Amino acid sequence: MMVNAYDALLVATHEVPAAPARFALVLQPSQDPAERTSAVLNALIGLGATVKPLSSLDPRVLVVELPGRVFTDPASSFEAAYALADQFDVEAAEPDLPTDFFPDSTSGEIRFAEESAGFPPGCWVPERPQLYDNPLWALKNMNVPEAWKYSQDHDRPDRGDGIIVAQPDTGVTAHRELAGTLTVPGYDVLDRDSDPTDPLGPGGNPGHGTATASVLVASETPTVTGSAPKARHMPIRAIRSVIRVSQVSVAEAIDWATDHGAHVITMSLGGLFSFSLHRALRRAVAADVVVLAAAGNCVRTVVWPARYEECVAVGGVNWEDVQWPGSCRGPAVDVSAPAENVLRATVRNGDGARDFGQGQGTSFAVALTAGVAALWLAHHGRANLIGAARARGETLQAMFLRLVRATARRPTDWKSFEMGAGVVDARALLAADFDLGRDRETLSHTAGADVTVRSLVAEAVSPEAAVDDELDWHRFGPELSFAMLREQQVSGGLQAETPAAPADLSATLAKALTNPKLLRRFGLHTSEPEVGVKGES
Template identity: 60%
Template structure:
């Protein structure tokens, strides 16, 4: 990493100042933060010293992402928060790249691309107040008929019969002995979680071991609700998919509708370091370099990692969209796609996500919806599978087959999934996860004869492919025909722009369709390289390329 020139330092300072504003101590505004990925062979200690010296004009703290990844430096500005001008934030990241010779850099923007309704319900169903920022075309009304069987979602994934199978074969059942980490808003002392087996958790946001949800976000109790679907014991209304598993709660977000990728990456690393066997993420956001690296480390450590496909934006979000992650979409009680589920080729599996019973704060329960609950159910099935066969046995079997544990679980869960009549495997994955069929499958080679497309071996190329796939899904294949665009380097911004566009655009035929499309401004750096007219129009850049003097 070369010493920055004085002009480059000024550019960085000016760019960060333009992208941020003063943050008053004690306010809810989140500190502005950038993740810097060092080039190959860089000495992290020396690099940190150079960045610190170069940013002396700003009150910045620079720390490694985690002990597992010192090659990502996180720059945090305690007295600054991002403005609403996201284009300026991405320009600031490019200024950091140029000044310090970085591989890439990204602003750690709070992303609103995984909307969920709040947990407040009334007997007649959700009210507009309950929806908050949840798009009105995306939610289903409460189904009173399900009150007769609040555990219908477990029947849909055949969890009870899987438990009985393990018992009959005198195997550990219900996820016993498996540690499931859950990066979320934290948990509360809820009756539905009474008796849950816990290991020490962590609060990534405050840097302490207390993973309690302070209940001050826009959807308080989200982590408690998803945890109840995952492993609530038979103590009240809700029963989890793996009630004998051990929960590792990690408070990584204030709200599921404002995800920060660096915090989630740190949560993944913490879980891996502290012995998690499964990581379930009921959250989603934009493409992120830091998050992809953490995900790859977890999979390489034989941790099964699953994430929600996403809600209401149509397109699968990250981290679920990464090839390394298992993406879970949502269905209703009739095995049809939940109206708000994200879908597409990136989906691996589906599970119930509409009117699933879960805990509500402070001490109740009720129907909830979102792929957050679908992934919690699927993660419970992963815990059952590890428990039934023994994780060490499965890791050894995966090694013999040249697979990761993640790859073997994905393959077997897909091969044994339940496929209702008319199932669209392209949109909703291999099928609805079937715990009984998965545990009953003695042939661990099941599904190996199916044709699959292996992702690129190069991590940078593999990550870029997921951005290109989003562009294709939203704008069409023609939009990707642009050799000047580095899909990896500009991945965070392209995903930010396209997912925002999809979030605020009503679906065709909706009563809200007249609202039309809304786009955010793009950075000058992206505008200077995107020459494809279809891509430019889709990103709100206009159809004519105007070359500007920007940093390379």
């Protein structure tokens, strides 16, 4: 007998005065949002549930929030999602489970020597004092100053002039390095108001949004310089911590940016596969927004949203074009950019220390690359580029991705299967013929869980493990991605076919798995009829 959604929610959550548990329900094409909203509210009346559409752009995703209740463990949270999907006959359901699959330095307030506290061992490098003598090294590595000059020499808008770049992150705070930044109104998804200021609260990553914004849009004075210092910055506070990412909040941020005129969206964050996030990303691409995301840090393989085929995934290198040791890698990486000891703004508590320093992480690589996207849009004119893309049967996103890959620098001994086409070359991108690379690759932009989750399984276990035609990869995509990424963290990276301790999977997923290699990876056995749910205190 099907588990009643009400009972499942009682298993998945408990009553405490904390951030409420949330689920996203994706409706069937034939279902009426108002009718489904009423049905959910009536069924969950005992839990005091609230139901609202994800955004004005997507009324067919309902966000169910349970005040006073929180998730107790991932397995039971996914179990509740499956029960909700069955109870209300929706296309899919997912728990809005905050994830920690994007390790990053703990805070901008701490000394560089302590920043390793946010990274696992072997995932960071010491500060390089000599790089302070070359503060523009990251921009020079990407030929950004040459791109600025190229635009000026051709009497075109330079430095991203007029392009709006949205940045879902922890928000921003007033900072000397951002004093000359051009901005447009932003938004706070968490507090639902127009103030995207980073509150710099304890825990998480206070100042992360300020640091990443600085390498994107900071003016050429006083110290830190962004790759697109004339672009208009649209700050969006979507997360409290880059190491505890809520997928639904990021989806809301993407929709808000798309609906308010963003031309580029850059995300220095990552987590698991999400139906709601994928739909929002696709809407942005359809609206001719260039969307980029960090490949990820320290979990070896590329995380979502960078892993979606529609998204530009950016890996990280150092000043010598050598892979930053913490960069996620694999065939999902499109291009790479500086991520090691990049000069960026820091947020401090008035201790008299400098307010800039060297940071590391693919957070900086993607922000720098987003600035290059702004240079490209400004130089050619966004309307002209949209017309050129349409004439070639492409989206603007697909055209940008094709050209940024085709023009990337390919250093000696470059591993394209791990780190993408090469290092971003802004000058070459601006000068490129619009047809460059059309004869070399055909990019797909229709992949969902069936492709992106299977690709993770193929990388992390084996190609054979991704062959299971009996498994509903769409339904189980979020939990499979969670389980695989968690296993990556525990094992320290890709170790194909390595036996594991029994995984903390929902009973529904454990019962549905049949592929022997995948069962072995999760420490399960085909002779066992079912694996129970293991809770956490």
